[in-house]
Structures are given as C-alpha cells and as structure tokens.
Amino acid sequence: MDRDPKESAVNRTKESDETIIQQKPRRETGNSDLYSARTQHELFGTTGGIGKTATGFDDSSPYADGSVTPGSGSVLKNRYDLLEKIGTGGMGSVYKALDRRDIEAGNSAFIAVKVLNDEFRANPELLKAMHSEARKTQSLAHPNILTVYDFDRDGPIVFMTMEYLEGVTLDKIVKNHPAGLEQSEALAIIRQICAALSHAHAKGIIHSDFKPSNIFIDIHNRVKILDFGIARLQNFSRVGSFDAGVLGGMTPAYATLEMLHGEKPDPRDDIYALACVAYELFAGFHPFNRQRADDCLQKKVRPKAIRSLNARQWNALKKGLQFKREDRIDSVEAFLKGLESRNKPYQALYYVLLAAIFLGAAAMIRPYWQRYSIEKPENEALTEVPIDKTAAQLDAEETVADGQTSEVSTPPSGQIEQNSLPEHIFSISINKTDFKIGESLIVDFQVEQALYVYIAVIDAAGAVGWVYPNPYQEDNYSLPGKRYRIPPEEGDFTIDIGEPKGIDQVIAIASPDALPIDLIDVFNPEKLKETYQVVIKTLEFTIR
Template sequence: MSNNNNKSSHPESEQYKSKSETLEETEITDSTEEALPAEDATVIAPEVGARRSARTNTENTSQKNYNELTRINLIFQDQHSEHGFRRAQNDVNEALSKKEILLNKRFVLDSVLGSGGMGTVYKAKDLRKVEAHDANPYVAVKVLNSDFKQHPNAFISLQREASRSHLLSHPNIVTVHDFDRDGNTIYMTMELLKGEALDSYLYRNRDKTINKEMALKIVGQFCRALQYAHQKGIVHCDLKPANIFISDNGVKVLDFGIARLASESKLTDQFDAGSLGAMTPAYASLEMMQQKKPEASDDVYAAAIITYKLLTGRHPYNEQPAVAALGLKMQPERIDGLTKRQWKALLKGLALKREERTQTIQEFYQELTEPVKFPVFRVASALLLGVVGWFVYKNYFVPDELAVFVETTKNNAQQCYQAKDYVCAITSANAILKVAPDDDEAKSVLANAERDLKLTEINELLMAANNCFLSNDYSCVETTLEQVLLLDSNNQSALALQQKMEAEKLAEAEAREQESKQLAELLSKANDCLERTDYQCAIEFASEVLVIKHDEAQAEAIIRNANYAEQKQRENFLKAEKILKDGQTCFEKLNYSCAIAKSESALEFVPGHRRALRLKSAAERAIADAKKNITIE
C-alpha cells in the first residue's frame, strides 16, 4: 500500500539516511505537580510518586514512539522511486525487528506494509488476540504522518474513516476495526489483508502486458465497491492504485480517510475532509483540484486512469494533474486491443471536464465491458433496454434480421452465463425479451442468471460477515447479515451466523460478568492482606488480577503500595536493629535507663519487635534488682 505511483525513475539509495540520523528525540517533562514539602514526602510518596513516575514513563515512551514513527515516515517521504521505497522498507523492517514499538500497550508494530498521503501502514500484533490464543493475532495499523497530524481536523478524519468504513460493509471494501491515539500518535486498526497493493502489482508487471480480461476483472471489483459507496452518498476522493488491494478474497478498496459526502447525499456532515489536502494530484479530478463539491464522477475519473494504467502500464496524462493536462491540451493515446465502444467508454471516463465525463461508476463499467465475442449485439442489447421498446424493434427489423438478432444475442447470453458474467447474461436476455417476449430460452437464461447473481452476492456478503465475526466486529456482522436477509429472508447460513453471533455475545457477556466477580474477589483478598501488613500476600493476589486484566488500575496501586510499605518495613527494621545494638551496649555497661530508652525507640520503628521487648524487660528487672540491694542506714 505504498504511495509510489508518482515516483520518478531515478533511485535515491542513500538519501533517507541523512534525515533519519539527524532527527533528535525530545523528552517531555511534567511540570503540572507542585513540589512536595519534605516532611510530607514519606506520607504521599507511595501514590503520588509512583503515579508521577508511571505517567512520566508512559509519556516518555509515547513520545519516543512518536519520534521514531515520525522518523520512519520522513524516510518514506524522501523516496521518489519504487527502488528507493523498497530499500527504505527493508531497512525500516530490520530496525523494527531490533527495536519494539508498542502502541497503547497493545499493538506491537512488526513491519511496514506501505506509505501514502495520510501516513504509513504497519503489520502489527494485537496482544489481546495473543492473550485470547487467536490463531491470527495480526492486524494492519495506519499511523498518521506528522504533517497530516498537524491539521486540527486530522483526528476527525481518522474517526470519519473508521465510522464510514463501518457504514460501508461490502466484500470489496476493507474492514476497519477502530481508531485511537497514543500520546501524539494517531492511528487506526483494520483487517490485515494477504496479497499485494495494486501499485505493487503494477510495478511487478511493469515490463509485461496485463491480460485485458484480468485487468477488467480487477476494475469490475473496485467499481462495485465504489458503486456501493456512492449509493450510500459517499465519494472516495483519493482513489489510486495504492488504495486498491488485490487480496486472497478479491479486490479491496482502502483508505476512505478523505472520503466526502456527495453533493446529492441526504447524509449530513459538518466536517469537510477535502480541506485536509490529502488527495493525490495525478488521480484527482479537475473539480477536486478546484475544491468543488464532490460527485460520483470524481471517482469515475480516478477509476478511468487506473483502468488505463492497468491496460497499458502508463498514466494517460503522463502523471500530470488534471489542471495541467487541460492547459497542455493533452489527449490519452489510443489503446490497442480495445473495441471502439470500449475506447469511447474509457475516453469518456477520462474526460477532464465534469460535464463531459461519465456521471456514474456503474455507467462507466457497463459501457467499458462487453462480451469478447459478438460485441455489436452487446451494444444493441444495451440500447434495446435503455432506449427503444417492442414496437420500434418490430418496425426497425425485417423478419430475417430480427431472427438473426435474436439467435446471435441468445448465443451471446449463453456465453456470458457460462463465463459467470451474469450482468451481461441478464442484459442480453432482457434485450431478447423486448423483441421476443415469449422466448422460453431467453426467459430461462434470465431466471438462471438472476438467481446465480443473487447467490453470488449472498455468498460474498456471507464471506464478509464471517470475516467480521472472526474479528469480533458484531456491528459489521449485523449490518452485513441485514443485506443478506434482504436478498433472502430465509437464508439458513445467515440465520445460523446470526444465532451464533447472539450466542457468542451472550457468552462474552457472561464471561465478562464472571471475570468481574473473580476480579472483585481477588482485589478484596489483596486489600485484606494489605490491611494485615502481609505485603507478599497482597502482591500475589493483585498479580493474579493483572494476569486476568493487565491494565487494572486498583491492582497496580495495591502492588505499588505493598512494595513501598514492604520497603519501608525493611528500612524500619534495619533502623530498629541499629538502635538495639546501641541499647545492648548500654545494658552491658549497666546503663539500664539508656537500654530501656533504646528499646522503646526500636519499638516505635517496629512495634512488637521481640528483641526490643526482651531488652526492655531485662533492663527493667535489672533496675528492680538493683533497688532491692540498696540499704538505707
């Protein structure tokens, strides 16, 4: 997911080292607490001192993490070629293996997956998943870069991306789990995909010609994701190869970080993510550059550029922004291998002016795709559906021509169906039924294609719901299953997963309740031990609490207080021993009053000290005996 689409051809092999070596780490000091009077220090040191020390350590760790992540991002910003990016990625991954970066005591950054306009994406280990013995404890973590973070609305942007990605529950859109911050570091967690980003795929195949069928298959999947987002009233606004991922489960669209509400959307949002300026100029439409209200055709422009790049390996406007391409009067070079209709469709998507551009992503993809064979009749079938009806066709075709059209389009519908291109099959079958409404074969193809298309959509949604379930994202499961049940209200797989989810939620609630009771019991025992001054007992019970809940503040406080009290106890014992030594010397010199005084001083440090009690008792007896031997004459 690296942002390498605008990189020039020259490698910069050593450039990133200079900035990383000169970056200085800054320490944060806490000046919010006033200095304590010396006489009060021993009274409040257990809580205040430990709290201050823990907070300072946490802040320093967070700041060091932030500095290191900033340094890493600067390394990637310095790269202007794919070669430089790969070298930087290898060096950073090696550094991460030697120096652990932990966010919020939960996410251990493992390696860099990519870097873009908003920030850098890492593979990370989720320690909570490790504790739960999850077979796959890894997630993707996107950390905002330092420049982007400086914008006052940066945190809002990440929040919008997380919330909108939850809203956009679709098989071709990446699942976002949550967003958070650790000190100055703002980050978001999402599902970890297996595969490669489209920019990496294009780079790997830069010396090859990507098969047209494969290219259009990729286009079809990210177009479905965009179509779904547009139906929700959301325009991506930063579509580019780095934000498209070819995973084991199909193509996924990423990074709705600067997604904006379409001008016709009924949703409301006071925050305009476009103000963050994170768009990529080579893929941004003219209107986006002019900061006009977003429309679906802005994503069409980016999708058309990506399609052109998939088919040719080149940017249609030589990586120039739309405004420059318009000023230079640039025209995309004709692509060999595309039919007239396909080239016209692509050219219309690439139109620099919005009024000349295809308006919807669905229209763009439908015009771009057509059967490999009999292209004329695919065009005819689409025209038949959208423009004319039965009587026009009856008057336009002579009987022989009509029969040829029906037969050819019927063959085309069958071929589309066998190739599992159900939309094409449905379009062709409907075209036939417009002119031959009683054609049983066309009716059969239409029924089968509609049924199989529905099953495909249901299976994709079920797969997405299962992925959400495995991630414990029940909100995503519910949203996705709602879509399944709209298509098939009695779908047993959906109902079973729904039931399984409810059982899992109930089990988790019961487990949380049981855990809460167990924690309360252990904390009660730890406090009892603390009151009895049995500090080791208190530490043992509090440590059991932290095994169950590693960030339980009360248990941490008990351990801190017990350790402090135990240390003070040891110090007092040593003081008492030293005083008793002096008391013993007094006793041996027959200075019994001194011995008694020393014993009492030792008892103030260690009440009930046996040796002190014995020495005091012996001194008192000696005084009593001495008095008996005194005679008055």
C-alpha cells in the first residue's frame, strides 16, 4: 500500500525547517489599481527616482530620512503590520504580516511582505522593471504559482505583498531523501510543477531561476513556485540596465548553456532546470553533481541512468537534460508525458537491455514478443516465400527500390550446407567500439534480400539481452533497400552503456526464416546452421 505523500515527503522533513503553508484566500487577484500608469508615476516619480525630490515621495513617512528601517513590529503605509521575519534572500527580507484593511473586512489571514534591500531601492530603472515583472506575475493567477498582490512603497522603502505560505522547500525534501522519493510521490510533485511552468510559458513568462529552493510544498502536498519573472532581475545593478536577456538570478547548477552565455531567455531554459529537479526527486542527487552545464559539456559528463525508470521515462528525462537547446525536449507537456509513461517492466527496453545486459543480470531475459514456429514443407521442393509473412510485409516488398526481392526457401531439416548464404547479404555496424559509462550504443544494419534479423548483446559478465527485435521495434522482418537503425532516429528509447566494464559482444543473426528466439544459443550461434539458413556476424566493443 502506498504511503501518503504528505506523510512521506513533507512530514518526514525536520520540523525546524522553514515552512510555507497556504492560508485561506485573502482577496481576488488581477484587479489591483496599483498597476495603472498613474500608480507607476506615483511610485517612481517624473524623474524616475526614489528620493525626496521624486514625485509621489511621502515626506511624512517614518522612513523618509533613512534613520529608521522596517523590521518586526514595524508598520508600512499605516496598513501592513510586520509581525516577524521569516526569510532573507538576495532581493531583501520577507515578513509574516497582517493587512489592517483585511482585518477590518473580517479577514484575519496572514500575508507575506517582501521588503527590498538598498541595492534595489537605489536603482529606479530596476524598480520599474520589477514593477513590470510583478504585474506579469500577478496575471498568472495559477494555483501552483505564488500570488503577488501589490508592489508598493512607503517613503524610500519599496516592498511587495504576497500570499503567505508555510510548508517546506523542495531542496529540504530532497536533502531528507538521499535515495530519492518513491516514484508516485515524485510524480505527484512534478505534475504540479509542470502545470505551473506550462501555464507561465503559455503566457510568455519564463522563470529563469528555477531550482528546488524556489519550489515549496505545503502540508497538503500543494506545490507553489516562487519568483516568476523576478529572479533574473537580481544582478540588474551589476549590468546597469534591464534587458530581458539578462538573467541575474540564475543558479549555475540549474542554468543552461545558453543562460551562461547570456542568450535570450527561452522556455527550454526552464525545462533544463525542471529536468534537473525531476532527476533529484527520483534519484536523491543532482544529475551532474551540481556542475555547470558548460563544464559538463566540455568534460562530456553524462547523467547516470535511474534504474527505477522505464525506457520512455528515462528517455524523456535525458532529453530534458541535454546541454544544447536545440537537442532539448521542446515543451513541458512533452516532458511530463514521457515521465508519466508507466509501461510494464516487460514492455520496456530498459528491462530487456539495461537490466539484463549492462547492469549485469545473471540470466538471459527472454523477450515478450511472439515466438514463431517453423513449419517444414511436406516435400523437398523449395518454398518460394519465407513463412510467417504478413500481408503488410508482402506489400512492403513490392514497394522496395526496383520492386524485386530475392526469395530464399526453407529446405528440409538436416539438408542445408553450412555457410550456404553469402556473407554479403547482411551487413551490420555499431557507432563506436570504445564506450564510456553513460554513452549510447547505436546499431545499423542492411540486408540485400528479405531476412529476419536478430541481434543480442553479451556483456563482460556473460549476461545476455536481446536488442532486436524489441518492444518498440517488434517487426524484425527486414527488406532490402532500407537502412535499419536501433534505436530508430527520433525513437522512444536509447541504449545506454552501463556496468560492468570490459568487452561486450554483439551477436547478429539473419535468416530467411523466422527463428524461435528462445531456442537460439547466442554462445554457439553456428549450431543454427545445422537446421536453418543463417548469416552470423559478431562485433565487439569495449566499456571503459
């Protein structure tokens, strides 16, 4: 029986950790008069400055001369009572607070007030940019995105009001689960994260500093994403002017190659960070040991495969972790769809290949696809068509190249000469012969006549797994005039190299007959020639 995610993820985290829980709704969002042209004029003045000469500066403010700074017990705008400091970050301090107007209206729910630090207050252009970004964030209005209510000032003090949350940051949950969360728990969190990102991206808003510490989970397992569109303003003062391509708030461990190079923000920047976060939830650690993407690309670092994921899930996660933007999965929706693929183990190439071959399973894994029986002709006359052909296969033959195929018959048992099929009718190659852990194997082959093709890999420990046919390429009846690739280009899986290290063998068998795969002895394939017409090819590669 699955454990309650709330109990297993949030409540198992230390009680002393900073928490964030959603209170009852404070007010309707999206209608604040704060975000009018008049309000911006009042906030920043005709000169654009924040100071005593700026239009809209309230000289009666207790903070006007700079001798008093707000803190616990302070009141902003004669309205917001700051009760206690609950956090400090690069942008300023966050306080648990009460809105006196809400109390007058009978709503005693807490709010959060973020008081910006001196660096922000001293730069009017930055404040304008933050005002614009806060307005965009308010327009998001999504249950998995922190709600920003107002952007306001009291004399020189500039602050934002937001919904008050309690709960636990995702980085603390990950830290508390070094072996990763159970898959159902991780997916429950990832679904909500994806819902928030998808909603924001649809509105043209990119987070640009997506990381576990910007994700909160409440005691009801509700996810809240913080700082949409605002985090990237944090180094504004260092560059002097605001530009959408300046990603000041980025965290190197979750920043893309393009972000590190200062390129224009793109939704796929968030997807890379999302994939890093998802990996941490599944595995309990960062996929690249928190190294920068540019360093990882140079060192050719690859993430370690997660054994609890099936092939489609791992493929989606790996595509999200691609260092180059053009190679990365292009939408949050596609990423989530891949992670939610819950194939049964016997249907996944991960089970057939990774678990059996590269992870050192002791026994041969027999594929789930249909075994074909071999019917022998009643007389010794050669049959003109290989048995077990489907109508689709026969139709396909007619469309190949010049429309002709070489047909090879099935003679009676015991009457086939060894090597009766010429070697040149079947050719096979692999993408390289020297692999490192985490790299991917690619197999290519061609035939010069219609043949059934079977390919297995024997690892250095002697474990055997069938690469072809496989659950995603079940039809192994191969036609001339085509190049076959395993996995197929734009396919749903990859063949990832793993332990044990040593020399692996690729055993490839081609025959005009459908062979009973469970009876093939890959350690002695030549024995097949006693009964069937076959071409056998053997390749080797090294895992270092």
